[in-house]
Every structure is written in C-alpha cells, then in structure tokens.
Amino acid sequence: MQNDAALARQQALVTTLASRLGAELVETHISWVLLAGENAYKIKKPVQLPFVDYAALQARRHFCEEELRLNRRLAPSLYLGVTRITGSHQAPVLDGSGPVLDYAVHMRRFAKGALFGEQLEAATLAGQDVDRLATLLADFHNGQPALGADHGFASAERRRFAALAALKGALPVASPAEQAQLQAWLETEAARLAPLWTLRQQGGRVRECHGDLHLDNVVSLDGGVAAFDGIEFDPALRCIDVLDDLAFAVMDFSARGRRDFAFRLLNGWLDRTGDHAALPALRFSVVYRALVRAQVAQLSGPGHEAAARRYLDTALAWTQPGQPRLFITHGLPGSGKTFESQRVLEQEGAIRLRSDVERKRLFGLGMLEDSRAKGLDLYQPETTARTYAQLFSLARLALQAGYPVILDAAFLHRAERAQALTVAGEAGVPLCIIDCDAPLAVLRERIEARRGDASEANLAVLEHLRLSAEPLAAEELGLVIDTARQPTHGTAWNTTFP
Secondary structure (H helix, E strand, C coil): CCCHHHHHHHHHHHHHHHHHHCCEEEECCCEEEEEECCEEEEEECCCEECCEECCCHHHHHHHHHHHHHHHCCCCCCCEEEEEEEEECCCCEEECCCCCCCEEEEEEECCCCCCEHHHHHHCCCCCHHHHHHHHHHHHHHHHHCCECCHHHCCCCHHHHHHHHHHHHHHHHHHCCHHHHHHHHHHHHHHHHHHHHHHHHHHHCCCEEECCCCCCHHHEEEECCEEEECCCCCCCHHHHEEEHHHHHHHHHHHHHHCCCHHHHHHHHHHHHHHHCCHHHHHHHHHHHHHHHHHHHHHHHHCCCCCHHHHHHHHHHHHHHCCCCCCCEEEEECCCCCCHHHHHHHHHHHHCCEEEEHHHHHHHCCCCCCCCCCHHHCCCCCCHHHHHHHHHHHHHHHHHHHHCCCCEEEECCCCCHHHHHHHHHHHHHHCCCEEEEECCCCHHHHHHHHHHCCCCCCCCCHHHHHHHHHHCCCCCHHHHCCECCCCCCCCCCCCCCCCCC
C-alpha cells in the first residue's frame, strides 16, 4: 500500500532541492528527475506498487545501485554514480554532511532532440544511426552471460502469461472484436511456440537484457548510440530472451511508421548474432511489446489516446500473415548487390542473408574479421558450396516463418540459381532476381576502395568469377525485377510472376 504522507514529504524535499539547484523538475509515475545544467539526478519515489517497491530508503538505495550497474553496460558515459541527498528537508544538498535523506542516480544530461523518438519525429534519424543501434545491441546481447533454465526466467508459461497480461492492460483501447482476435492469436501462437521458447531457454538465449528498449530510451551520444533507463526493479522483466529485447525497438520503429528502419535494425542484428532461429517467434515478441506500450500509453492518462491506439494497431498488424517470396541477387563483386538488396529489404520487410557474412560465420568469424589474417582462403569451391547450402537452409527457415527472403550472393552459376528456384518451389513462393551490373573498370575501382565491409573479394577473386560466370538464361531473365523502381513504403513489388 502506498504511504501518501511519505510521498508528500519526499515530494516537498525534491521540490526544495530542485529550487536550490536551479533545476528543471520532470516527474514520472515512479520517479522525479532534476535537470541541472549538464547533470541529471533521478530520484525514486517512495511508492509501493504491484510491480515495484521503493517504499524503504534502503530499497531506493539498492535500486539506484542496480540502475547504475545495469545501465552502464549500454550507456557507460551517461551514468556517473549514485549521489546521496543530505542536509535537512528545509535545506537539502548533494553529498553533504548529515543523515542521508534519499539517493539519486547521477547522470550526464544529454541534448534535447537527441532521443531516437525525437529524431524520428523531426525526420533527422539516418540509416547509419539504426546500424549503430544494431551493432550496439548485437554486441551487448552476444556479450551477456547465459542464464540457465533453472532460473525460471522467460519460460514458455511465463511468456504466455506476460503477453496475456499486457493484453488485459490494453483492453480499454480495443474493441470487443479486437480483444477476441488478439487473445485467440496469442493463445494459439503461445502453444505453437512453447517448444521453441523452451529450446531457446535451455540453449542460453535468455540473458540479463535491457528490458525496455523503446525509442525514447535510445539516444545519440558522442557520435554513437546509447540505450538508457533499462529495468532495474524486476529481474523477470530484464532476464528475457534476447529476441524479446531486440523486438521492442523493432516494434517501436514499426509503430512510428518506419517499418524500413525496423527491418534494417533486425537484419543488422541478425548479421551480427546469427540468431535466425529466433525468426519463428518474432511476430509474437513484437505483438507482446506493442501491447505493453499500448498499456503504458493508456495508463498515462489524457493526451495519450492516439499513442495507445497506434500501438494497438501495430499489435493487430503483426498478427497478420506475411507475404513471403524469395529474392536472389546476381552479379560480380562490386556490382552493388548489397546496396540494392538493402533497399529491397527495407521496402519489402525482408530477411537478408549475405554470403559474405554467412561464409565467415561457418569458420567462427565475425562479419568484419579478416579471414586472410588468420590464414584462411574462404573463396575455394568447397567453401562456396557450403556457404550456399547454409544460405538455402536459413532461407527455408525464414520463408516458413512468413518473411520475404533475400539471398545476397553472386549466383553466377546456373546450378546455384536452379537450387534457389527449387527452394522457392518447395516453399510455394515466387522467385525474383535482382540483377546487378557495372563496367569492369567500376567493379575494380569499387573493390580496391572497399573498407569496413564483410566482403573480402579482391581483384583476383573478381577475375576468377568473371571468367567462370554463366549469364542468365532467357527463362531467368523473366524473373528479373527492376530495382530502379521504388515502391511506396509497405507495398509489394508489382512484378508479374510466372
């Protein structure tokens, strides 16, 4: 039960401290934030709610220390320490003498307009910013130790319960028909995904994550990206499958009208984690996160109705089946395959599988590691055959999960293209070819200038592939799409498929 007298007393303390610091006071439902010059001080309210208990002073100290520990992982330069509020209620000071009246998380204040949510609204967020976020989160998720299944976190039953609880919280926003539709979908998907969730829990994909990765908790900072305000008050909300963590940001991009950025982020993360096995569970994770935000917006009171409705609409949209199809690129190194496939993946909402990345993964290398420095030659015929086999295996998984798939590889030989056609036929989806070409001089120039890319094709590889390439046959030319056309966001290519 909340102690109103204690809350009023601490409110007066914080108001007085803000005045003495000349700080701007910002209030949330569980904290106060003082913005003072280049500093910010986050003070937890002495509240006792169903999901958090900050009533005792020592509890607030503990959770300030936890917030510092957890958030320094993704925003080390933002979180400076835990500050004591001392002095008296009439004249509080920071880290002075006398008894401790309360504690605050001391943070570095960032510039107004630096949040990803603000930049989206101002149309200033760039694709490179999304790529930086993908790298940050992939490295973070890869680096966290796995939690054993004995912890009980992120079990199949807990995930089902959490999603249904989020739906219950969002019910005031939904019509009876929408409520019924979402509940039936969640129940059906939870039953279908239970074996996969259990397998991922046992396989170490449950880790201590951020837990609240919406775009107002992501900030451009020091030429890079940081994520802050992760959940410290309940380990069950942050000890989750890494997919659920990533899906929060994917969902928020989608809800804010940038499905292209959602899939750019997803693909950047997949390139670095290789966690394509998570794809069958992605829709459920996105729907769950959308319902969480719909609930939060609904509880925020007047003025947040549109946001609550937007998140509910996002949840409903992601319950709908996808329109899978298979794209393959065709072209020599330097011909622009990755550039064109990036554009298509953002327009189609597709999963892209890059031969340059998967080839290295077969040898335990990261996408930007130098294989030649390790004495490896990854362009031998047997390695190429293994790489294509891996691409086709992952393509089958992603197609079965309901996503368009792009295989970003050279596909210079008819046998390789015939295999792709077989995969498409087995999945019952159309095959499209993204044909890329450029003059030989341009190819050479691009390869020599290439830096910081997964591809390691050099001029010798280019020459070998150029001489061994088999041109598209007449029947294959009928599958080529015109990438010069740029369909409206969210629409499908208007290609007529045979």
